[in-house]
Amino acid sequence: MQKLPSTYSSERNIPTDVFLYNDPSAKTLVVEEIASHIRGLFPGMKVEVRRDFVSHHYDGSIEELAEKIARTKVRNISDPFESFDPLLGEMKFEEGLIAEPEKGTSGILYDAVRLHLVLREMIPEEELSLRAVHAAFTSRLFGTFDDADRRYHARVILCGYPSIISTSGIVEAPAKPREYYLMRQKLRALGEDVPAEVLKEQIQGRFLDYDDPRMTEVMKGYSLQALFYAITHEPFCEDPECRLYNSHWQEEVLASQLGDKEFCDEHASMIRRISDQ
Template structure:
């Protein structure tokens, strides 16, 4: 059984980067809140609150972490001015078209972490960025970079482009492609057997990845070996669709019990910590507590009168 290695966070912060092609962050947030008992905040565009000076510096850093040769070891280089200009435009315009650039995932995560936490890592917030950018990590087994769907940490990164490109499609799809069959014809022939850009199933599928990010925050272990469980670490598109949409159950019995224990603990353990450490909280925390304690329209039952105090907010 997974063990809690960190206290339950006070909130789940969801960020977005770029055009997510219809991905419903509110829907994902409500799902996480329902499953875990931890309130969420839809923080929106990750770049919206930063100054031009900070975004200019970020553009230079982003331009320097592109993986130009997936088959070679990565090394930081001096980016061209055109590369910096591209990064500047895309972070200022959320609808900017993606051009299939692969970024070094660990360094990308570090840049995002610096933006969100500003050098003060907070375990009281589970932060997840959903991005339309493609990132990869170095595979020591075959000595090359591979695109990834997710990279879990502080914060966790989840790529909607990676969800399309990283898990392998059916083997025959690639054979037919090598034989010269037009890609659009193949997509039509294999429709439904893999996810594509703008796929209506994207939000539903990413619920499992969001839960993986949350479990990593709590335990450091986001995956399950049961292919029917949403926490299964899928490498093929068929596995993604099965574990997220067609499995025998949503979570395996082991993780179902863990999630129940998590929800039973939340939010009270977080609230006691929150009130003493003055961590930033959202009104949705109060909403959950009110529903648990039977508080309606701000009226506290007499049995609880004087025993309940609204969490403090910083600033």
């Protein structure tokens, strides 16, 4: 196993407050349980559960915000981000989602950084501090453009102030077991267009699905990645058994978040040091 870079062991900033924002469309996400988990690990931190990020922070014009969010949509996944004027229907869709976040969405891809900046503007100055972690769950699927292969990739988490964590990204971003894609390819070659649901049945249990009963447990790890981003500026770990592991495959997500071990030795001792302070 790769040796951990020494940066992991330096706690540069210990947050005092953690704010967790609910995604009401994710039926199996129990944010209060995630808060209890963080309180257990870091008894010195105040952890507060809030409703969804936009409803909590925003009291301006819904039309204006809908337009801003619609502008962060990715039009073509193989092109770098380009600004465009959203269509009326797109803005109406965003208005609906702002008013009723419990409806949720998963089919649209947003540019992660731009979406994050729209949300960041809403944090009041007194809460925009390195000592305050904001982890916002959202149903919106977001991604970043990768210059290496010239396309957008969906992501589960984008760390920052706030960190955003996608409940659809956790389903769509990490790759499913290889058989899934082989099966799909094979059926397509035969000219059969098999619905995703049928293919999913073949790999049942080996990936996290929408409204999966394991959603809360898995999201505990991603919330900690947001927290570690604030502490060390390095949210991820190289150890595939550690909850801070940056999983690229669904099976890695399940192994790192649901395995017997919670943290690698280095992160476990860092958590102990912080909680003893």
